[in-house]
Amino acid sequence: AQSVTQLDSQVPVFEEAPVELRCNYSSSVSVYLFWYVQYPNQGLQLLLKYLSGSTLVKGINGFEAEFNKSQTSFHLRKPSVHISDTAEYFCAVIGGFKTIFGAGTRLFVKA
Amino acid sequence: DVKVTQSSRYLVKRTGEKVFLECVQDMDHENMFWYRQDPGLGLRLIYFSYDVKMKEKGDIPEGYSVSREKKERFSLILESASTNQTSMYLCASSSIPRGQGNEQYFGPGTRLTVT
Numbered sequence: 203a204q205s206v207t208q209l210d211s212q213v214p215v216f217e218e219a220p221v222e223l224r225c226n227y228s229s230s231v232s233v234y235l236f237w238y239v240q241y242p243n244q245g246l247q248l249l250l251k252y253l254s255g256s257t258l259v260k261g262i263n264g265f266e267a268e269f270n271k272s273q274t275s276f277h278l279r280k281p282s283v284h285i286s287d288t289a290e291y292f293c294a295v296i297g298g299f300k301t302i303f304g305a306g307t308r309l310f311v312k313a
Numbered sequence: 314d315v316k317v318t319q320s321s322r323y324l325v326k327r328t329g330e331k332v333f334l335e336c337v338q339d340m341d342h343e344n345m346f347w348y349r350q351d352p353g354l355g356l357r358l359i360y361f362s363y364d365v366k367m368k369e370k371g372d373i374p375e376g377y378s379v380s381r382e383k384k385e386r387f388s389l390i391l392e393s394a395s396t397n398q399t400s401m402y403l404c405a406s407s408s409i410p411r412g413q414g415n416e417q418y419f420g421p422g423t424r425l426t427v428t
Binding site: 211236238243244245246247248251292299300301303304305306 | 358361371419420
C-alpha cells in the first residue's frame with residue numbers, strides 16, 4: 203500500500219533563507235508524486251508533480267523537488283523564501299485510484 | 314480559469330441535524346472527491362465518484378453519504394451531525410485517467426462546526 207510521511211510538522215525560517223520540506227513515500231507500483239500548497243483560508247493548489255523523466259522537477263513560485271528512488275524521498279526546496287510562502291504544504295502520492303496525502307508541513311516565514 | 318466551488322465557507326449546525334455540503338466544478342471532470350482535513354492528520358478521503366450516479370467509499374465513510382446526480386455536482390450528506398464531524402471539508406475534482414498522475418483541483422473548503 204502507498205503511504206506518505208512528512209518528517210516535519212512545522213518549519214520556521216527567516217525571509218530570504220533557503221528551505222527544505224522533507225517527504226518520504228512508500229509505493230509498490232509506479233510512482234506519481236505531488237506537492238500541493240494551501241494558503242490560509244484557501245483550498246489546495248498544485249505546486250509541482252513528478253510523473254517520470256528528470257528527477258528534478260520545477261514548480262510554481264520558485265519551488266523545486268527532487269525524486270530520489272533509492273531513498274524513497276521527494277523533498278521540496280526553495281533557495282530563498284518570501285513572507286508570502288507562509289502556508290501549509292502537502293506531499294502526496296497516487297495509490298491506485300486515490301491520492302494519498304501526508305499530514306502536512308506548516309511553513310512559517312519570518313521577517 | 315478552472316473552478317471548483319463549495320456552497321458555504323462556514324457552517325454551524327446542531328448535533329443531530331442533517332447537513333448538506335454542495336460542490337460544483339466547471340471543468341467537465343469525471344472524478345470528484347470529498348475529503349476532511351484535521352490538524353496533524355492531513356486530508357482523509359471520505360467518498361469519491363468516478364461517474365454520474367457512481368460512488369465509492371474512501372477511508373472514513375462512516376456517518377456520511379454522497380450524491381452525484383449530475384456530472385458537475387457532488388454532494389456530501391451528514392445524516393445526523395455529531396460533534397466529531399466538526400472539521401474542514403474539501404471537495405476536489407480530476408479528469409481521467411484515474412491513478413495515472415492527474416492532479417486534483419480543490420475548492421476553497423467548508424469549515425463546519427457542529428455544536
